[in-house]
Amino acid sequence: xxxxxxxxxxxxxxxxxxxxxxxxxxxxxxxxxxxxxxxxxxxxxxxxxxxxxxxxxxxxxxxxxxxxxxxxxxxxxxxxxxxxxxxxxxxxxxxxxxxxxxxxxxxxxxxxxxxxxxxxxxxxxxxxxxxxxxxxxxxxxxxxxxxxxxxxxxxxxxxxxxxxxxxxxxxxxxxxxxxxxxxxxxxxxxxxxxxxxxxxxxxxxxxxxxxxxxxxxxxxxxxxxxxxxxxxxxxxxxxxxxxxxxxxxxxxxxxxxxxxxxxxxxxxxxxxxxxxxxxxxxxxxxxxxxxxxxxxxxxxxxxxxxxxxxxxxxxxxxxxxxxxxxxxxxxxxxxxxxxxxxxxxxxxxxxxxxxxxxxxxxxxxxxxxxxxxxxxxxxxxxxxxxxxxxxxxxxxxxxxxxxxxxxxxxxxxxxxxxxxxxxxxxxxxxxxxxxxxxxxxxx
Numbered sequence: 001x002x003x004x005x006x007x008x009x010x011x012x013x014x015x016x017x018x019x020x021x022x023x024x025x026x027x028x029x030x031x032x033x034x035x036x037x038x039x040x041x042x043x044x045x046x047x048x049x050x051x052x053x054x055x056x057x058x059x060x061x062x063x064x065x066x067x068x069x070x071x072x073x074x075x076x077x078x079x080x081x082x083x084x085x086x087x088x089x090x091x092x093x094x095x096x097x098x099x100x101x102x103x104x105x106x107x108x109x110x111x112x113x114x115x116x117x118x119x120x121x122x123x124x125x126x127x128x129x130x131x132x133x134x135x136x137x138x139x140x141x142x143x144x145x146x147x148x149x150x151x152x153x154x155x156x157x158x159x160x161x162x163x164x165x166x167x168x169x170x171x172x173x174x175x176x177x178x179x180x181x182x183x184x185x186x187x188x189x190x191x192x193x194x195x196x197x198x199x200x201x202x203x204x205x206x207x208x209x210x211x212x213x214x215x216x217x218x219x220x221x222x223x224x225x226x227x228x229x230x231x232x233x234x235x236x237x238x239x240x241x242x243x244x245x246x247x248x249x250x251x252x253x254x255x256x257x258x259x260x261x262x263x264x265x266x267x268x269x270x271x272x273x274x275x276x277x278x279x280x281x282x283x284x285x286x287x288x289x290x291x292x293x294x295x296x297x298x299x300x301x302x303x304x305x306x307x308x309x310x311x312x313x314x315x316x317x318x319x320x321x322x323x324x325x326x327x328x329x330x331x332x333x334x335x336x337x338x339x340x341x342x343x344x345x346x347x348x349x350x351x352x353x354x355x356x357x358x359x360x361x362x363x364x365x366x367x368x369x370x371x372x373x374x375x376x377x378x379x380x381x382x383x384x385x386x387x388x389x390x391x392x393x394x395x396x397x398x399x400x401x402x403x404x405x406x407x408x409x410x411x412x413x414x415x416x417x418x419x420x421x422x423x424x425x426x427x428x429x430x431x432x433x434x435x436x437x438x439x440x441x442x443x
Contacts (some may be wrong), residue, residue, distance in 0.1 A: 005016060013026050013330060014030070016078070016081075016329075016330075017077075017081055017328040017330045018081065018328065019315040019328060019330070020313055022327040024126050024325060024326070024327045024328060025050070026330065028319055028324075028325040028327075029083075029325075029326055029327070029328055029331050030198075030330075031085060031325065032326025032334075033321060033326065033331045033333070033338070034338065035280040035324050036083070036235075036315075036320050036321030036326065036331060037085075037181060037334070037335045038202065038206060038320075039203050039205075039206070039317040039320040040085060040087055040315050040335075041206055041338075042205040042209055042341055043069065043087045044091070044210075044339075044348075044349065045209055045352040046090070046305070046357045046360050047061060047088045047310070048061040048062045049064065049228060049354050050093045050098075050357075051097055051108070051308075052059075054100075054111060055101070055108050056308065057237040058349055058400075059234075059346055059349060060233060060234065060237050060239075061237040061238060061308065061344050061353070062233070062349035063233055063235050063346060064308055064309045065087070065309050066339045066343045067307075067343070068088070068303060068304050068307055068312055069312070069335075069339045070334070070340045071300075071303070071336070072086035072087070072296070072297075072304075072336075073085040073332045073335045074332065074336035075300065075332060076314075077276070077328075077329030077332035077333035078329060079289075079292045079293075079295075079296050079329075080279075080296055080329060082274075082278075082287075082293055082328075082329055083274070083278060083326035083328060083329065083331035083332055084271065084274050084275075084293065084318045084332055085315050085317070085321075085335040085336075086297060086312050087311060087315055088310045088311070089262075089263070089266065089310065089311050089362065090154070091151070091262065091266070092259065092262060092263070092266075092313070094153065094154040095153070096108075096112065096115055096349075098397075099153070099255075099399050099400075100114060100252075100255055103397045103398055104252075105247075106252065108312075109241050109242055109243035109246065110243045111247070112242045112243075112247075112263055112305060112308050112310070113242050113244045113246060113248075113305075114247040115244060115259055115304075115310055115311050116244060116305030116306050117256045118256040118257070118258070118259025118260040118263065118305070118307045119260075119263060119301035119304065119307075120181045120258060121256070121260045121302055122259075122263040122264055123302045125264065126294045126297075126298040127187050127295065127296070129200060131264065131268070131294065131298075134264060137426035137427065138426060139385070139422070140374070140382075141376070141383070141384055141385055141386040142386065142389060142407060142410060143265050143412070144371045144372060144375055145385060145386035145387070145389030145402075146262060146265070146406070147266070148368055148369045148371055148386070148390040149365070149389050149390040149391070149392070149402045149403075149406075150262065150370055150371045150393065150399060151364065151365040151369040151371075152365060152368075152390060152391070153369075153393045153394050153397075154365050155361060155364075155366065155369070156360045156362060156365075156394045157361055158190075158359065158365065159360040159362065161186070161357075161358040162182055162185075162190075162354075162358035163180055163182040163185065163186070163236065164178065164186070171271050178228070181216075181220060182353075182355045184200035184220070185215055185220075185353075185355055185356070185358060186355035188212060189208040189356055189357075189359035190208075190353070190358065190359030190362055190363065191359075192206045192207065192212075192359070193359045193363045194209040194366075200322040205363065206425050208356075208360070209212060209352060209357060212353075212356040212359075213352050216353050216443070225351065226347045226350065227347045228345055228347055229335060229344055229345060230344065230346055230347050231344070232343045232344065232346060233346050238307075239307060239308060241308070250437075252405070254404060254434065254437060255399075256397050256400075257400075259311060263298070263301050263311055263313060264288050266283070266313055267297050267298070267301070267314050270313065270314040270315065270316050271294070274314070274316070274319055277322045278322045278326070295438025297313060300312040301313055313415065318331075318332075360372060372390065381413040381414055381417050381419055384409060384413060385409045385410035388402070388405050388409050389403060390402065392405050403434075404438070407430050407431040408431050410427060411427060
């Protein structure tokens, strides 16, 4: 006799995602997936805009951003059964475009190769269970300094993109024309994000981008409407052009290391935050299918580099879906399917001006810099390396140099203040490698 539940799609979802055990329903999971999607869909506008600064085809990046986000989120849903979505990482995409390509002068092909190698190392660390050993051995103050420094770096790029900060031959930097349309609309977008986020409105970034883009369409003669729906653009201008061999040179090793470190701590912290919010992590941060989740997020990271979208990591916006009841991987699958639908909206990518996404960069910068409150400012041997790491990234316009000076200063201060117990093989080895880099290669 045929089981009356065998043709019921809900029973299929139950077998795959254990909805009853997680005390949720298909409807709740779909709503959660749509909520998470709305909070992170801004990436389809921001990522192409940022990567285009490195010379990449904006239309191709739009499609690849949607595809990689969809694949990674759906994989997380099925493999780990967690309500965690993934997409190209904010911060690392700016590091790639403005740091590696614009500042250091590498081609986007070589720069994306470095992103891939850093992400691949991140994946291997997860595969061979070295991930938590590294997390426990890199000093807390340096982890905070790296995160805050990248936040300052991308916030600086946000201010520069909207025209608030401009070059000055006398002082290097100065304030731009605050009455210009770019500054006015960019500032409006920024304040919309902050006000809505402060009022716990989850889709603050998306609403800001939409409002500023509509105003730009009306006021800016350089913005033109070319429709909304179209067949996906060609992606061959990006796919297959990553220079993996060219990125394996000594001069870019610091960049590869930086990508690995940022991916390691950013992704791990986000996964722990989302699972804690969902109530599925224990007091030690462990949760069901933890190994699968770590492998999916690190594998997706290297996949993003290989296909030219920059490193893909877990998104803290996943907490938006969790807050409305998302508890299983069905939430992530819904997010992925929605990103597949968005591929057919590629004309919107060119419609969004850079200053419409500048507020998002500054907002992410604020969130990342806020971690500085966790530094022990009463201990100069802890505060100084964090301070140097964070400030040297925007001042030197190079994330790698900030990381290098942070590690070197940490070892020097601990050695000459007698705090030998705070040092370990990992941090000493990294500091020595950076010193050798400065001696034989330069900055």
